[in-house]
Amino acid sequence: MGPVPEGAEAYRREFPTRVTSSAGQADRRPGIKDVAAIAQVSVGTASDALNGSGRVASRTRARVRQVAEAIEYRPSTLARSFRTNKSHTIGLSIRPFGGAPWQYLAVSYYARLLSAATAEALQRGYALIVLPPNTPQILGRIVIDGAIIADPSPYDLLTDELDLLGVPFVSDLSRMDDPAALCVGNDHAAAVTTVCAHFRSQGARSVGMLLSDGTEDYNTRSLHGYQTWCARNGAPVRVERASTVDPVAMAKAADRLMTGPDRPEAVYTTEGPAGHLLQEAARRNDLRVPDDVLLACAEVPVAGREQLDLTTLNLNAEHVAAQAVDLLAQTLEDQHPIDRHRVVDTTLHVRGSSTRTTSS
Amino acid sequence: MGPVPEGAEAYRREFPTRVTSSAGQADRRPGIKDVAAIAQVSVGTASDALNGSGRVASRTRARVRQVAEAIEYRPSTLARSFRTNKSHTIGLSIRPFGGAPWQYLAVSYYARLLSAATAEALQRGYALIVLPPNTPQILGRIVIDGAIIADPSPYDLLTDELDLLGVPFVSDLSRMDDPAALCVGNDHAAAVTTVCAHFRSQGARSVGMLLSDGTEDYNTRSLHGYQTWCARNGAPVRVERASTVDPVAMAKAADRLMTGPDRPEAVYTTEGPAGHLLQEAARRNDLRVPDDVLLACAEVPVAGREQLDLTTLNLNAEHVAAQAVDLLAQTLEDQHPIDRHRVVDTTLHVRGSSTRTTSS
DNA sequence: ATGAAAGCGCTAACAG
DNA sequence: CTGTTAGCGCTTTCAT
Numbered sequence: 001m002g003p004v005p006e007g008a009e010a011y012r013r014e015f016p017t018r019v020t021s022s023a024g025q026a027d028r029r030p031g032i033k034d035v036a037a038i039a040q041v042s043v044g045t046a047s048d049a050l051n052g053s054g055r056v057a058s059r060t061r062a063r064v065r066q067v068a069e070a071i072e073y074r075p076s077t078l079a080r081s082f083r084t085n086k087s088h089t090i091g092l093s094i095r096p097f098g099g100a101p102w103q104y105l106a107v108s109y110y111a112r113l114l115s116a117a118t119a120e121a122l123q124r125g126y127a128l129i130v131l132p133p134n135t136p137q138i139l140g141r142i143v144i145d146g147a148i149i150a151d152p153s154p155y156d157l158l159t160d161e162l163d164l165l166g167v168p169f170v171s172d173l174s175r176m177d178d179p180a181a182l183c184v185g186n187d188h189a190a191a192v193t194t195v196c197a198h199f200r201s202q203g204a205r206s207v208g209m210l211l212s213d214g215t216e217d218y219n220t221r222s223l224h225g226y227q228t229w230c231a232r233n234g235a236p237v238r239v240e241r242a243s244t245v246d247p248v249a250m251a252k253a254a255d256r257l258m259t260g261p262d263r264p265e266a267v268y269t270t271e272g273p274a275g276h277l278l279q280e281a282a283r284r285n286d287l288r289v290p291d292d293v294l295l296a297c298a299e300v301p302v303a304g305r306e307q308l309d310l311t312t313l314n315l316n317a318e319h320v321a322a323q324a325v326d327l328l329a330q331t332l333e334d335q336h337p338i339d340r341h342r343v344v345d346t347t348l349h350v351r352g353s354s355t356r357t358t359s360s
Numbered sequence: 361m362g363p364v365p366e367g368a369e370a371y372r373r374e375f376p377t378r379v380t381s382s383a384g385q386a387d388r389r390p391g392i393k394d395v396a397a398i399a400q401v402s403v404g405t406a407s408d409a410l411n412g413s414g415r416v417a418s419r420t421r422a423r424v425r426q427v428a429e430a431i432e433y434r435p436s437t438l439a440r441s442f443r444t445n446k447s448h449t450i451g452l453s454i455r456p457f458g459g460a461p462w463q464y465l466a467v468s469y470y471a472r473l474l475s476a477a478t479a480e481a482l483q484r485g486y487a488l489i490v491l492p493p494n495t496p497q498i499l500g501r502i503v504i505d506g507a508i509i510a511d512p513s514p515y516d517l518l519t520d521e522l523d524l525l526g527v528p529f530v531s532d533l534s535r536m537d538d539p540a541a542l543c544v545g546n547d548h549a550a551a552v553t554t555v556c557a558h559f560r561s562q563g564a565r566s567v568g569m570l571l572s573d574g575t576e577d578y579n580t581r582s583l584h585g586y587q588t589w590c591a592r593n594g595a596p597v598r599v600e601r602a603s604t605v606d607p608v609a610m611a612k613a614a615d616r617l618m619t620g621p622d623r624p625e626a627v628y629t630t631e632g633p634a635g636h637l638l639q640e641a642a643r644r645n646d647l648r649v650p651d652d653v654l655l656a657c658a659e660v661p662v663a664g665r666e667q668l669d670l671t672t673l674n675l676n677a678e679h680v681a682a683q684a685v686d687l688l689a690q691t692l693e694d695q696h697p698i699d700r701h702r703v704v705d706t707t708l709h710v711r712g713s714s715t716r717t718t719s720s
Numbered sequence: 721a722t723g724a725a726a727g728c729g730c731t732a733a734c735a736g
Numbered sequence: 737c738t739g740t741t742a743g744c745g746c747t748t749t750c751a752t
Contacts, residue, residue: 032746040723043747044725047746055595063638076745080582082730083728083745085728087438088502102478105465114465122495127451130487130488142487145718163390233751312498402740403739405738413732416737417738436728438728438729439728440729442729
């Protein structure tokens with residue numbers, strides 16, 4: 001018999017049922033010691049040969065690899081992860097939305113974030129695990145190297161547990177005061193300012209704001225940006241808030257912005273799905289868009305985007321995801337990124353709902 | 361000092377920098393041996409006490425747990441996974457769609473499948489990992505206990521690798537001939553029959569079919585069901601196929617179904633996003649819906665569902681996901697489910713696009 | 721260039 | 737009831 005037995009058959013012939021304890025189960029997956037035994041090297045050498053550490057003769061490496069291929073050896077990812085203390089997985093937690101905890105995929109921003117984060121992570125050799133928000137217990141069962149917390153509520157329970165476990169995570173700009181924190185997000189204050197300026201350029205003197213009643217960072221920043229703009233431009237502040245969970249409440253809030261003698265000449269909402277609620281409210285109140293009131297919203301459900309002819313603020317979820325994954329990956333690979341706070345630009349897509357056709 | 365030091369401070373006081381090799385890094389996470397040392401028990405006892413194996417005196421268990429709590433001990437999930445050979449994760453792979461590999465979230469069926477699978481998995485203590493389709497290499501880096509392959513192409517490379525690794529997986533009904541395979545899916549043939557029967561009940565004598573040119577199970581089954589229905593009912597077969605990737609080709613295919621003297625009186629498409637393509641094609645060809653042609657489609661993008669007034673076939677993605685996770689979880693927990701092939705019902709939602717208002 | 725051996729942190733079998 | 741010990745499968749020194 002030659003020194004290099006080839007194929008799984010030869011392997012089985014030479015090592016018939018290598019099982020130690022319970023007889024009969026010859027179907028156990030081959031381990032690295034099987035490879036080593038057949039290739040007539042030690043496990044250490046086999047490991048080096050397979051991982052290409054360079055310190056093994058090319059002839060023996062070839063032999064070891066040949067054997068590994070022949071018996072279809074696959075290293076145990078579990079053991080390897082354990083040994084290297086890396087699982088190559090990152091968690092992504094998205095805040096609850098619309099009552100149901102997983103409703104968020106209906107919001108284009110989060111769907112895009114998830115897609116892009118998954119793609120970007122995989123490209124770098126990480127898999128993405130979808131985590132529930134506010135459920136730190138899950139971290140006791142599963143393994144992640146790092147995490148991305150999208151739009152955490154100010155007291156998200158996950159973050160504390162992650163800190164305790166020493167798992168690095170990226171969150172939004174709400175943690176910017178901590179220079180060590182990893183932050184990626186939009187400058188929502190600037191975004192709102194852009195929208196308001198656009199409204200004004202179209203002749204609107206007053207702008208109303210439809211906000212969620214949540215306490216996420218984007219909410220507070222958007223509100224702050226709005227208030228600042230109003231103050232600087234001598235415009236009245238007109239804010240309505242309602243729970244994102246409750247479309248009826250949202251619709252009523254929209255109605256409040258469309259009625260009364262002092263109703264604003266333009267309305268913006270940070271809640272994408274509320275975009276068409278604004279359109280419906282305008283219709284209910286016999287206001288023509290854009291003639292009587294200008295409208296815009298941040299993101300919008302994917303389908304029917306064009307049909308709605310709605311001016312939108314693109315938060316560039318793909319960029320956010322890419323930056324977040326990049327920042328996390330660098331940190332996990334001990335590259336100590338210098339720019340740990342990253343602000344992603346927003347883009348205003350002007351469409352019919354905010355373009356004055358007749359001068360007022 | 362009492363026998364039970366409380367709090368991390370006491371711990372650090374008593375065991376100042378327990379590090380063995382490199383001095384100075386006192387920030388290493390406490391392990392089970394730290395807990396054991398402080399609680400004055402062996403690691404085995406500590407493990408039993410923490411995992412509630414029942415064989416330890418309640419007094420000592422209390423003490424051990426108290427210590428663990430005090431020093432904020434968290435078991436290494438990596439080590440535990442390694443030891444128990446379980447990672448509590450399942451992979452979900454969804455076929456590529458629309459060119460971009462992650463575009464599928466725009467398709468409501470897949471978005472719902474992902475949401476529901478994630479929720480169901482977490483409820484059972486599993487986390488869900490989003491896997492790319494046709495990329496078996498990823499399985500060499502990450503750890504999963506099982507997998508769900510949604511709509512695999514007939515030669516999906518993932519399945520072979522999963523078999524090799526001994527990772528159980530659920531796929532669709534295309535593997536029903538293997539009694540050991542785990543299968544969950546809709547009976548697409550029956551679904552198409554339902555749609556055709558509905559069309560006929562509304563007076564349509566002929567039904568056209570707009571299909572993807574893919575080779576997924578739902579495609580072949582839908583086509584087969586359609587052909588069978590036509591044969592049984594003496595209706596002409598009129599099938600157009602186009603790549604889901606290519607909306608232009610899809611639109612052209614839709615046009616072909618709307619023109620000519622022998623154009624069908626009703627059209628169904630299995631591709632949700634093509635639903636409104638059918639509507640547009642009808643408009644282009646001056647056909648009124650539903651007067652001149654009846655329309656229906658399987659699933660539809662989430663937003664604007666009501667506005668489109670389109671009859672849809674609900675594939676009940678949530679049920680599919682729940683059954684798939686259930687089947688997988690049972691298998692992983694060695695419960696050897698008897699019903700390894702599970703067929704999920706579909707539901708026809710009749711709306712305006714297929715309801716004859718005037719009798720023809 | 722290669723082999724031998726020491727663990728990673730934890731669980732589980734066995735011994736007391 | 738509790739302590740001791742043997743690994744899980746692999747990577748990584750340290751010798752040779």
